[in-house]
Amino acid sequence: MPATGEDLGRRLREGDLSAAPAVLNLVESRAPAHRDEIDALLRAVSPAALGGEARAHLVGVTGPPGSGKSSLLSHLVAAWRARERSAAVLAVDPSSKRSGGALLGDRARILVDPRDEQVFIRSMAAGGRLGGLAPATRAAAHALAAAFDVVVIETVGVGQSETEVAEVADTVAVVVQPAGGDVLQFLKSGIMEIPDVLVVTKADLGPVALRSRRDLNAALRSLGATETKVVAVSSLSPPAGFDELVAALDEHRGRLDVAARRLAARRASALADFVAEHGERGLRAIGGRRSALKLLGEQDAALDVPALQRALEARAAA
């Protein structure tokens, strides 16, 4: 007898990290019968059930293919563990559109101590387009945030594709490799939203990495983005820059209005889940994105994502 959503939600509320694999199996299930269980899970970890926002720091790590995201996460997770924080990483696999099909190891080349029960890493199928998030990934992030200290969503993308992860995460870190000109150009031209933290990887390459960091800092200054920190890291042995990276992420979280950000995230998730299920046509039937967001904005702040989605469906049926 598989665990019910309510049961899994209770375990997460109690801080039972060993519930994570079953939570992922449930949210990735496409069996119609599981839909209610997923709703029950999300209800059981909603702010109303938790008595406040989920404890985790939700971090989005995004950047071009091969920029060093997974290598960096191996060390970042270790740095969090050294601070006694538990961590879950959801690595979104852009090559797989199958739900529940992304195998560990596809993209999760993140090296951690396999005996450490406070670390959970899973590769998940993408939402269809580059940088897209599947409803299962959003649900997993919302649920795991009730139990883990840090929940990371790793996505591949550059340009506008960070938007979806920005809708879920508290803090978005964009990862750039030295001389990664695209990110600099996207930033300067406004195609890319200004990230909360910028990470230049492969600092061991020396001058080219330093120059990238300088160029990014100059671009941020010219955009008036004085709060975004640029951190350089190296994932080669010995790793370098990870204390600074942890500090930069913490600092962003520290100046964040978490409740406001999470409320916006739940509303964005509900809209995205609605569109995933009912398509753009469904969205037109409720008067388009603006009126959907307006309706969501009128809902109670403590509502969970499925309840918000049902409010949209009720409008569609009206």
Ligand SMILES: Nc1nc2c(ncn2[C@@H]2O[C@H](COP(=O)(O)OP(=O)(O)OP(=O)(O)O)[C@@H](O)[C@H]2O)c(=O)[nH]1
């Ligand atoms: N010199 C150097 N190479 C690195 C560093 N970090 C990663 N690499 C190399 O860069 C390549 C890509 O690293 P990954 O960590 O897999 O990059 P990724 O961004 O996760 O890649 P995708 O998941 O495929 O988008 C690998 O060959 C790594 O060995 C670093 O700090 N220094």
Ligand SMILES: [Mg+2]
């Ligand atoms: Mg990777």
